[in-house]
Amino acid sequence: MKATMKDVAALAGVGVGTVSRVINGIKVKEQTKDKVESAIEILNYERNEYARGLKKNKTNTLALIVPTIWHPFFSEFAYYVEEELSKEGYKLYLCNSNGEADKEKEYIQMVKQNKVDGIIGVTYSDIDKYVSANLPFVSIDRYFTEDVYYVTSDNLLGGKIAASELIKRKVQYPAYISSVSKYKNETLKRYEGFSEYCEDHNLSVVKLMVDEPRVNFVQQVEQFLIEHPEIDGIFAVNDLTALDIIKVLDKLERKVGEDIQIIGFDGSKTALDQNYLLSTIRQQVDKMAEVSVQNIIKLIDGNEVPKRVMLPVKFVEGYTTKKNIDIIEK
Amino acid sequence: MKATMKDVAALAGVGVGTVSRVINGIKVKEQTKDKVESAIEILNYERNEYARGLKKNKTNTLALIVPTIWHPFFSEFAYYVEEELSKEGYKLYLCNSNGEADKEKEYIQMVKQNKVDGIIGVTYSDIDKYVSANLPFVSIDRYFTEDVYYVTSDNLLGGKIAASELIKRKVQYPAYISSVSKYKNETLKRYEGFSEYCEDHNLSVVKLMVDEPRVNFVQQVEQFLIEHPEIDGIFAVNDLTALDIIKVLDKLERKVGEDIQIIGFDGSKTALDQNYLLSTIRQQVDKMAEVSVQNIIKLIDGNEVPKRVMLPVKFVEGYTTKKNIDIIEK
């Protein structure tokens, strides 16, 4: 049936230890190495990962928890995480939590059972009590406690940039629209930055914050916009929300990019490709993934990494904000 | 440190065998069962999956190979696969192949090494030589050989429906635009169905098929549309391509949905949400995922499943085709 190390050792006329050494790249006499390798070849030997894991307590496997891989931001993030991990010789488990703590707990169990070495998680549930300080866990976009490592974009700055770009384009009545999870996360900073900047420029922000899970989101947006006809600039918590809002604006026959300007957040490539039109605050998804992966691997290996990493963002102009500001400004 | 079965057995005052039985739900006297369970509780015991895997040679883990999780169709598919798998108590490895056979081979190795029990693959490379008949492998959207199980949408019918919907809307000069992989896959059927139906209605279709990987795709589309100004209806190989084409049409100032109609393919929810406007042929992604998962699990368990499953598709009307056909038809 399936060849084991013993078979290989027998065929090569050496001990199992030697076979193990060859496989793991530990120095062995060239000649014996050749013998072993050809035996491996002949028997079509493949190492059994279970036996190995049992000894080494190391799986070279990570889990990625996202609310849903459906969301373009998460799927782009997952893409980069897997790519980076693959370079490092790691495999990736994918978990859609749907915001349910249960499933997240399950994966935390897995690291305890040695099924995975660590977790990268975009978790919007109250998972924090389960992640202990010595559990390799890197949180994305969410601050738990001092113990939990996290990497995030500079959401505060993003909010400020959005405000500044809108104000630059003569927006007088800025609005912020978002859906909010009952669990605190970094997206709240987008609002903070936005309103702070607006207030500094003597503009007050009207806001709509819909509780998650979103029900009748579109209707609520519509009502909000009808109640506040003066709004001429909107900052949306993310691109998908921005697109939903645009839908409503279309329906209300407000000319987006002219009568009313809108800026999203994320700028993940999928969304941009599909909606080349949306002005947005772009997060460096690739970088986030890279840093997350590098950090968690270092954590697994017992090295020090910064508790917190914050990545810059930048404005990407689309067609939902006014062009040629220079001309406008004249 | 970490509690093992031995510890539990010691604390409960029973043998390890009994502990094992309790854990695996094999009948044990109620009383001893309770003892064991409370010992497990106290010691916070968790089964080591590696030791278990070593014995059982079963991992309850599957791999999903997609070209890139980025693509909304694949990310939606991945979502449903993971969801379905989760119900069945399976874990999912995610692999972005980027169309490279190497990475796909690596995962096939993994099933041989008992790291995964089976693979669901959307593979556009010539992986077929590596998947043997007894390897649990379900292919999506691609026919290999008689040996390989696959599930796909009814692409031929989809093409026909697209043609019929366009013709119903008075299209006279239908076109088909696509990018094509050098490896045969089921998407070619979309063209077949489309052109077949058109020809049956005495319309000849002009087509643009750009080789993958796409370089200068947009430019090629633009040139194609300029060279064929008569085109008044387009069927695109998928939604993303349709959106790219719309971009070009916008640039050329052709009024989409009026001067020129366009139908995409996929209708995955993400794309629809973001582009509520696109008329498309909708695949039942959830169903595809469900069937794939059920079939591969059956295969793993050694049961019979149909070699080939073909799922129906349907037209979903957006704003890129004419509305109120009745009125038009009068």
Added chain:
DNA sequence: CTGTTAGCGCATTCAC
């Protein structure tokens, strides 16, 4: 440098 050996933690005989 290399062969031998002792577990890793569990499931599964086999006796009792």
Added chain:
DNA sequence: GTGAATGCGCTAACAG
């Protein structure tokens, strides 16, 4: 019903 014993395939420590 249940405890004890055997090995799954591998790595690492040890002895040569």
